[in-house]
Amino acid sequence: MTALTPVLPETPQGGTPGKGPTTATRKSRRFANGKRGLEPWLYLAPAFIVLIALLGYPIFQLINVSLYDxxxxxxxxxxxxxxVGLENYQKLFADPQFWTVLGNTVVFATACVVFTLLVGSSLAVLATRLRPWVRSMLFVVSLGAWATPAVTGSAVWLFLFEPTLGLVNKTLVAIGLTQFEGYSWTYDKWSAFGLVASEVVWCSFPFVLVTVYAGIQAIPTEVIEAARIDGASMPRIARSIMLPMLRPIVIVVTIQSIIWNFKIFSQIYIMTNGGGIAGQNLVLNVYGYQQAFAASLYGLGSALGVIMTALLMVITLVYLRILKRTGEAL
Structure with a gap:
C-alpha cells in the first residue's frame, strides 16, 4: 500500500503555515483598501472644488449677511x-405675511407640479401611438414652448388673456359666456394664480414629455408582449409593468419640477405686476426680492434666501431617501 502523504494547510500569502497573515501583510492590505476607497474621491475632487467655489462661498455669504442689519x-x-444674530429670522417667523406667502408658494408650486406631470406624461403616452411625422411635429412645437424665455412667454400669455383685446375673452364671449366680457384674470387672487400656473405648465411640460417618452421607449418590448400574451389588459400593463419601471424617471422629474416651481419669479412678477393687488399673489422669491431690493432690507432678504435654500435641500434629501428605499442607484 502507498503511504498517505499528509496535506499541509495552504500557506497564506505573506504568512506561515497554519497561521494568519503577518502584521506587515495586514498593513499592506489596509493600505491597498484605503487607497481604493480614496480613489473615487480623487476623481470627484475637481467637481467638489468647482461646487465649493460656485456654491459654497455664495451660500456662506448669504448666511453671513442674514445675521446683520x-x-x-x-x-x-x-x-x-x-x-443682530437671528433677529431677521425672528422677524420673518413673527410676520403673518411670511406664512401667507409661504402657503401661497406651496399651493402654487404643488398645482404647477401636478398639472405639469399630468400634461407631460399624457402627451408622452400619446406620442408612442402617433405616426412618426405627427410625433415629430408634437416634439417640435413642445420644445418651442420650452425654449421660449420666461419673460417672453409671460408677455404673450398676458396678451392672450387681456380683458378687452385678448383672444381668450373674445372666444369665451363668442360662444355665449358673456360674463367674461372685459373680465380681468389678474384681479382675483386665485384666477391670477391660475393664469400664471397655466403659463408655467405651458413652458414646463415639454421636459416631462421628452423625459417620460424616453423612459417608455427604454422599456423592453419583450416584457410588454409577454404580458399581452398572458392576457393582461393595457391598463393593467401600464399599472403593473410600465409605472414601476418608470418610477425612477417620474421621481426625478417630480423633484426637479418642485425645485423649479418653488423658485418661480419672472412669471409671477410680470403677470401680476409685482405680486398682485396688495401682495395677494406674492410667492417667496418675489417677497424676498421686495424685502431685499425694494425695501433695501438686505439682511431680511438674505434670511429669506437661507430659508428657501434649506427648504429645497430638505426636498433633495427626501428625494435621495426615496431612491435609497426603492433600491435605486444613487
Missing amino acids: YRQAQVSGKAPLNF
Whole structure:
C-alpha cells in the first residue's frame, strides 16, 4: 500500500503555515483598501472644488449677511455693520405675511407640479401611438414652448388673456359666456394664480414629455408582449409593468419640477405686476426680492434666501431617501 502523504494547510500569502497573515501583510492590505476607497474621491475632487467655489462661498455669504442689519447705508459704507444674530429670522417667523406667502408658494408650486406631470406624461403616452411625422411635429412645437424665455412667454400669455383685446375673452364671449366680457384674470387672487400656473405648465411640460417618452421607449418590448400574451389588459400593463419601471424617471422629474416651481419669479412678477393687488399673489422669491431690493432690507432678504435654500435641500434629501428605499442607484 502507498503511504498517505499528509496535506499541509495552504500557506497564506505573506504568512506561515497554519497561521494568519503577518502584521506587515495586514498593513499592506489596509493600505491597498484605503487607497481604493480614496480613489473615487480623487476623481470627484475637481467637481467638489468647482461646487465649493460656485456654491459654497455664495451660500456662506448669504448666511453671513442674514445675521446683520444690512441696509443701503451699510452697503454704501455710511454706517457700520450691526450684528443682530437671528433677529431677521425672528422677524420673518413673527410676520403673518411670511406664512401667507409661504402657503401661497406651496399651493402654487404643488398645482404647477401636478398639472405639469399630468400634461407631460399624457402627451408622452400619446406620442408612442402617433405616426412618426405627427410625433415629430408634437416634439417640435413642445420644445418651442420650452425654449421660449420666461419673460417672453409671460408677455404673450398676458396678451392672450387681456380683458378687452385678448383672444381668450373674445372666444369665451363668442360662444355665449358673456360674463367674461372685459373680465380681468389678474384681479382675483386665485384666477391670477391660475393664469400664471397655466403659463408655467405651458413652458414646463415639454421636459416631462421628452423625459417620460424616453423612459417608455427604454422599456423592453419583450416584457410588454409577454404580458399581452398572458392576457393582461393595457391598463393593467401600464399599472403593473410600465409605472414601476418608470418610477425612477417620474421621481426625478417630480423633484426637479418642485425645485423649479418653488423658485418661480419672472412669471409671477410680470403677470401680476409685482405680486398682485396688495401682495395677494406674492410667492417667496418675489417677497424676498421686495424685502431685499425694494425695501433695501438686505439682511431680511438674505434670511429669506437661507430659508428657501434649506427648504429645497430638505426636498433633495427626501428625494435621495426615496431612491435609497426603492433600491435605486444613487
